[in-house]
Amino acid sequence: MNIILMGPPGAGKGTQAELIKAAYPIPHISTGDMFRAAVGQGTELGKEAKKYMDSGKLVPDEVTIGIVEERLAQPDCATGFLLDGFPRTTGQAQALDKVLEKQNKKIEAAISISVPDEIIIERMSGRVSCKECKAVYNIKFNPSIKAGICDKCGGELFQRSDDNIETVSNRLAVYKEQTNPLLSYYQKQNVLHEVNGNRDASEVFKDIKKLLERF
Ligand code: ADP
Ligand code: AMP
Secondary structure, three states: OEEEEEOOOOOOHHHHHHHHHHHOOOOEEEHHHHHHHHHHHOOHHHHHHHHHHOOOOOOOHHHHHHHHHHHHOOHHHOOOEEEEOOOOOHHHHHHHHHHHHHOOOOOOEEEEEEOOHHHHHHHHHOEEEEOOOOOEEEOOOEOOOOOOEOOOOOOEEEOOOOOOHHHHHHHHHHHHHHHOHHHHHHHHOOOEEEEEOOOOHHHHHHHHHHHHOOO
C-alpha cells in the first residue's frame, strides 16, 4: 500500500495519518516531522531547514528529496508507506516516481484532503502536538483530557512556532502556487482521490478507509 496524503497545511493530514496507522501497519513518513526533529537536534539539516520553515517557505527540493529517498530505502517501507506532506512540488513528485520505479513500485493512491482557508486558519491557531509521540490535538476542536498533556503517552504538548497567522498565510499561498498543480499530476496517473476534510475527523476517516480497503 503506497499512499500519499495531500492537502493544505492544517487540512488534517497528520490527524488522518494517525487513524490510518492504527488501522493499517504501514510507516507514516512526514517530512515536516523529519525536519522538526532535525531542527530539535540542531543538525546541519535542521539548521538549513529552519531558514525556510520559519517563514513558511519550502525547503529546497534537493534537500527534501534526499531525506525521503533515504527513508524509503529502510526495510519497514518494503510493503508500503504513507507519505504526509511530500511531495509538495512537481520536481519532488517526479523524483519520487523515479525512486519508486527503481524499486518496481508506484503510488497507488494520492488522497487529497480539502478544507476552506478560513477553517484552516482557525484550526492552525488551536493546534498543539505532543513532543514525544507527535499526536495532534486542537485546543478548540479536539482538546486533550488534561490541558497540555498528551492523552496517548503523557508527553508535553506544544504549539508549533510556524503556526502563527503570518506564516500560515505564507504556507497557504505556497501550497496554492507550488503544490496544487500536483493534483492534476496524480489525476493524470489515475490515482487521485479527493476527500472533503471539512467534517468531523472520524467522518473523513470513514471515506479514506473505504478507499484503502481496495488495496
Ligand atoms: P496537517 O497535518 O494537514 O497540517 P493536522 O492533522 O495537524 O493537519 O490538523 C491541523 C489542526 O486541525 C490540528 O489541531 C487538528 O487537531 C485539527 N483537525 C484535524 N482534523 C480536523 C477535523 N476534521 N475537524 C476539526 N479539527 C481538525
Ligand atoms: P508540515 O509539517 O508538513 O506543515 O511542514 C512544515 C514545514 O516543513 C513546511 O512549511 C516546509 O518549510 C517544510 N516542509 C515539509 N515538507 C516539505 C516538503 N515536502 N518540501 C519542502 N518543504 C517541506
